[in-house]
Amino acid sequence: MNGLYEKIVNREEKISLVGLGYVGMPIAVAFAKKVDVIGFDLNEKKIELYKSGIDPTNEVGDEVISKTTVDFTCDEAKLKEAKFHIVAVPTPVNNDHTPDLTPVEGASRIVGRNLVKGSIVVYESTVYPGVTEDVCIPILEEESGLKCGVDFKVGYSPERINPGDKEHRLETIVKIVSGMDEETLDTVAKVYSLVIEAGVYKAECIKVAEAAKVIENSQRDINIAFMNELSIIFNKMGIDTAAVLKAAGTKWNFLKFFPGLVGGHCIGVDPYYLTYKAEQIGYHSQIILAGRRINDDMGKYIAENTVKKLIAAGKSVKDSRVAVLGLTFKENCPDTRNTKIVDIINELKEYGVQSYVTDAYAEDDDAKKEYGIDLIPLKDLKNMDAVIIGVAHDKYFELTKEDIDGIFAPCDNSEKVLIDVKGILDRKQYEADGYCYWRL
Numbered sequence: 001m002n003g004l005y006e007k008i009v010n011r012e013e014k015i016s017l018v019g020l021g022y023v024g025m026p027i028a029v030a031f032a033k034k035v036d037v038i039g040f041d042l043n044e045k046k047i048e049l050y051k052s053g054i055d056p057t058n059e060v061g062d063e064v065i066s067k068t069t070v071d072f073t074c075d076e077a078k079l080k081e082a083k084f085h086i087v088a089v090p091t092p093v094n095n096d097h098t099p100d101l102t103p104v105e106g107a108s109r110i111v112g113r114n115l116v117k118g119s120i121v122v123y124e125s126t127v128y129p130g131v132t133e134d135v136c137i138p139i140l141e142e143e144s145g146l147k148c149g150v151d152f153k154v155g156y157s158p159e160r161i162n163p164g165d166k167e168h169r170l171e172t173i174v175k176i177v178s179g180m181d182e183e184t185l186d187t188v189a190k191v192y193s194l195v196i197e198a199g200v201y202k203a204e205c206i207k208v209a210e211a212a213k214v215i216e217n218s219q220r221d222i223n224i225a226f227m228n229e230l231s232i233i234f235n236k237m238g239i240d241t242a243a244v245l246k247a248a249g250t251k252w253n254f255l256k257f258f259p260g261l262v263g264g265h266c267i268g269v270d271p272y273y274l275t276y277k278a279e280q281i282g283y284h285s286q287i288i289l290a291g292r293r294i295n296d297d298m299g300k301y302i303a304e305n306t307v308k309k310l311i312a313a314g315k316s317v318k319d320s321r322v323a324v325l326g327l328t329f330k331e332n333c334p335d336t337r338n339t340k341i342v343d344i345i346n347e348l349k350e351y352g353v354q355s356y357v358t359d360a361y362a363e364d365d366d367a368k369k370e371y372g373i374d375l376i377p378l379k380d381l382k383n384m385d386a387v388i389i390g391v392a393h394d395k396y397f398e399l400t401k402e403d404i405d406g407i408f409a410p411c412d413n414s415e416k417v418l419i420d421v422k423g424i425l426d427r428k429q430y431e432a433d434g435y436c437y438w439r440l
Helices: 004-009 024-032 044-051 062-067 076-081 102-113 131-144 182-193 206-237 241-248 270-280 287-296 298-312 341-350 364-371 401-405 427-432
Strands: 014-018 037-040 071-073 082-087 119-123 152-156 175-179 200-202 321-325 354-358 386-389 417-420 436-438
Touching: 004 082, 004 182, 014 024, 014 076, 014 102, 024 037, 037 076, 044 071, 076 082, 076 102, 082 102, 102 131, 119 131, 119 182, 131 152, 131 206, 152 182, 152 206, 175 182, 175 206, 182 200, 206 241, 206 270, 206 287, 206 298, 270 287, 287 298, 298 341, 298 386, 298 417, 298 436, 321 341, 341 354, 401 427, 417 427, 427 436
Parallel strands: 014 037, 014 082, 037 071, 082 119, 119 152, 175 200, 321 354, 321 386, 386 417, 417 436
Antiparallel strands: 152 175
């Protein structure tokens, strides 16, 4: 393993990225500025987009993709040319909230089949402590016929990519690195230091690095759940939660979290990896799972309050038309995976409400394929009984009151129902103009 870092820097050996999504692709592009990189993904359509200079994730942009030297491929045999493999595939959960390790196991088989002696395999996928050593290493050994610790080494460096965030980028976020031994740790740290301007943090062992990652998002999940619970309580009291948080936020050590929908492939998923492992060793999580329950129910809660406001405004709930602005799991990002906006739409459907969905960033194909939703251009939303602004896209901050007015039925003299989930509009202005306004 000696000298692998030097050989990578001298372009005598290559790095591979296995999985080119929101995490893997920016890593591949960053490394390609310094060393030779092979970018592998099973999705041929995605590879063709990258090759033609199109970035469907919006993480680095079309111009950067068109100029990158990453060798994009669907041919797994190309991985034999690399000796430092980074695995960055998603780790979702099943419908019963148990971890779905299929992607990481599949990636391990692909890497294993193409593993050569003297290689290092680093996993970035979020997993519970023990997956790298107990699940991935046996697969690598079985597929390659090589012995871990003798013929190849393994490390773990949890991803901290924040999709849609142009401030906190791969290069500017401290990177946790770990290795199965000191030599591996040293090599992994040096390789990542090529692109991580903020520096690397050497974890004591692989399990510590795995655990650190899984609690980062669990912590956010619990804090957002607390805010959501407060929102439910204050709503019953007739108190504006946003006003309460603004007041409380004047204290220097008050943590600035806000209520909202928790979707995506990290915060809404990672805690289940930890609680699953906890169950295996005989501990039933209380705080973590309580937070998950609250957050998972927020879509239903928002839909119920939409129905209440429709009734309060004298609207017939059945067959009412509701415009839903935003489908992605977070603002300014095209990613619709595990979006909780769908929970609102599905719950409204139970009441006979028709939802008409638009999004400033989401791809039409993704919405149709994942949820059977046909996206509608914002300008075509007319004659609605209610408007739900579900995602705080920057473009929705630009909407004027006239723009919002234009979405409603022009001859309807009843109150206009406006559900401003994240509170991006001026509540007092809309209430003064006779709107039936609600927010978390």
